[in-house]
Amino acid sequence: MTIDATAHVHPQALVEDGAVLGPGVTVGPFSVIGPKVVLAEGVEVKSHVVISGRTEIGAGTVLFPFSVIGEVPQDLKFGGEETRLVIGARNRIREHVTIHPGTAGGGGVTTVGDDCLLMAGVHVAHDCHVGNRVVMVNNSGMAGHCHIGDDVILGGLSGVHQWVRIGQGAIIGGLCKVEKDVIPFGMVQAVPGGLVGLNLIGLKRRGMDRADISALMAAYKALKSDDGTFQERARAIGAATESEPVRQVVEFITGPSDRHFLTPE
Template sequence: MSSIAASARIHPLAFVEDGAVIGENTVVGPFCRIGPRVVLGSDVEVVSNAVITGLTEVGNGCKIHPMAVIGGVSQSLHEAGEDSKLVIGENCVIREGVTMNTGTVGGGGITSVGDRCLFLANSHVAHDCRLGNDIILSNSVMLAGHVHVADRAILSGGCAVHQFTRIGRQAFIGGLTAVHYDVIPYGMLNGNPGVLGGLNVVGMTRAGIERSVIHQVRRAYKQIFDGDGSIREKAAAVRDEFLDCPEALEIIDFIGAESDRAISSPFRGKA
């Protein structure tokens, strides 16, 4: 049996299946379908013609626009109908035609999205993706399975991200970029294949990072990426030099972490 808060407003042309949980002041518009294992928090608005299905939780204050399909089963070839989840944080905006899939048992069983994220029209979040807070996916961005995106990253229109790739905090991905490899925190990636083009200095400044810190991060970036040799070895070699700069250490530790993908660089993809 459904649990629908007294203050919720369900349009008579919406279809809410038995078992769904609808929070306080939540609005479900006409021609929406809410599945039997869906939980909508408080102050959610599902505008119209949207489908929310699967084992899906939508946080307080989210707004879901027409033609979005949220919580569909994964598109993995190994999908066998096992129980898995999609969890969306608070105050996210999900625009027209967005698709988000639940996880797979092999990938941990959960796809997760943080708070205050913006998903523009026709963007896609595949199975087992893990997204942080304050992320923007512009129109038609495609995340393959198992992609991790850290806080405040911006992915511009039409870019495509290879499975198992990591995108670091406050990275900026240019429009139509093909993201084959991990992108460092604060990195800027453009092209097909994507080439690292320096640091997202504008984003760092907007985030309140002081100019002196940006200069330190730039110095670390140059020491890691300039010249020949292994990126990972050079990052490890300069770590002690930047112990007083958390932002530089974040890049160094990101490079040193285990990953299924190589690190995007200024040279990768060039002849």
């Protein structure tokens, strides 16, 4: 075990031999830190938290009571192989959140980026890759192998099907069931979840240029037309645009995917 001299472990917490606690780490009462866990500078583990497996947590992340991080995946194919969970810096992981490491069949690692907020009851399954500044509202969750881009918001009680990709800046409304890929900056509402427009409020909050917003709106309208297939419409838009955000949408649509797409309604 390596515990920095400035770290503080409550007498009623358990830190197993082999764990690494960086400068300024705090571990609250009744929390358990496994032998292969690495906590970077300033990580705060409140009471009743369990962190196990080969898990790395970045600087300044705070874990709230009853979160369970790094326990074995909920995958019947998992055979006890050693896989990883890597969580970035300055995240807020609230009560009863569960995040699982990867599996051998899915690349062996689950990742969460920086500056995310995972509210109470959130679940991040094995082999998922979550970007930066993602907000997952209470009791939302994703099945295995999902890719969530930067700045995505998942509404409360929403669920993301395995292998689904959600592009950067998209917003998913509460109670949605997302079974298909969602384009960058898309907005999904209703049950089971349809692509009803663009996340215009989010784009404006992040200071996107007005010309790029207009280009995205025009591209969305073109994607909604009946000319050719969805992929053909996307390629035609890509060939004609000079907008980088529009190119990002086109690359997302024409890139590799294991699912179909939510198309504009």
